[in-house]
Amino acid sequence: MKYVLEHGILSATYSNKSLPISKDSTKGYTPLDLLVSSIVGCSQIVFTQILEKKRISYDSLTIDVQIERAEAGAKQLKKVHIHYTLTGVTATQEAIEKALHLVPKHCTIAQSVKGSIEIEETCSIVNES
Template identity: 40%
Template sequence: MIFKMKDDGFFTELPFGRLDVSGNEEVGFRPYQLMAASVAVCSGGVLRKILEKKRLEVRDIEIQTNVDRNENQVNKIETIHIHFVITGNNLNETQIEKAITLVGKNCSMVQSVKGSIDVRETFELKG
């Protein structure tokens, strides 16, 4: 990727479209948002594959993400809490718990921040 400077941040052109990044969320995605999105969506993709392999009837996965940042350390991301809201038929909490434990071990983004950002995964089921 090549990022080019603009008045308030940077941008890059990617095959899917333009990505604007800025500390000002009125003109682009903030870097911490992109970091949290990468971890959350990677985790969601891994979870989806695991649930498909288990042949569970999942109709939807919503990912709710909260980020805790430390103002005393240049707003460093300390925790990314990922909450999966899983909708489907005949879902069993024990099966989902086992799947969730595999997510962090198999998500490249979670593994990339391991030791510097605490990633916490929780879930709820909707039928």
């Protein structure tokens, strides 16, 4: 990966893809955006892999995220709450929650921030009639 700073925007380039990073969210992703996205992205990948291995199918998956930050100092990220909503699920709520319970110990990013950022993951199933 290569990083170049131009006009206050840090561009990360990897495999012919560019990722703009900036303190100004109108010009690029903020470092906080990237940290939260890394946590959520890793968790989602692990969760859907576990569902696939358990042969649990679903029609759609959406993710809502809430964060908590410290009020003073560097205002570090304290907590990330990830809520998955699945539709058209072929399993029970209990089976989905068991799968979700496996995510933290298999997610590289969750393990990397363990002890400094609390990650809470919940899920709900929406059965469309």
